[in-house]
Amino acid sequence: MKPEFENIPLVKNEEKKRFEIEYNGHFAFIDCKETSQQIALIHTESEPELAGTGAAAAVVEKTLFYIEESGKKLLPFCPYVFAFIRKHPEWKRIVDERFEGYDKI
Known part of the structure; x- marks a missing residue:
């Protein structure tokens, strides 16, 4: 970051059901969508003014830390x-090991 x-x-x-x-x-x-055990990340976006700044990567990394600290699994x-x-x-x-694309990561 x-x-x-x-x-x-x-x-x-x-x-708004999102991390920002x-x-x-x-x-x-x-x-995102959240259950008691999982957080699904659906769509990442940054406003055009932030294009190329690294803001999208920063929000992803911060969200991954949040999910890890919550003890939930990521989809x-x-x-x-x-x-x-x-x-x-x-x-x-x-x-989450049950995520359909898990073996492709």
Whole structure:
């Protein structure tokens, strides 16, 4: 994660059902669905003003830390999150082994 994002807090926006960070007045976020044992990450997006800044990667990494701390398992349906985990395989430790694409990570 780029240093400029390290101290930005991750917000769990219950109303919008997403995890988000705000940087310079703009948002990067991940839509999610949560059960008592799993968190499914559905779609990652950042506002156009944040393109190329690393904001999307930062919100993903912060969300993965949140999921790990919660003790829940990850279902990485979002292609961006899936690719992030392939690039950083140490995060496979929080992916639910029953996830259909688990063996492709």
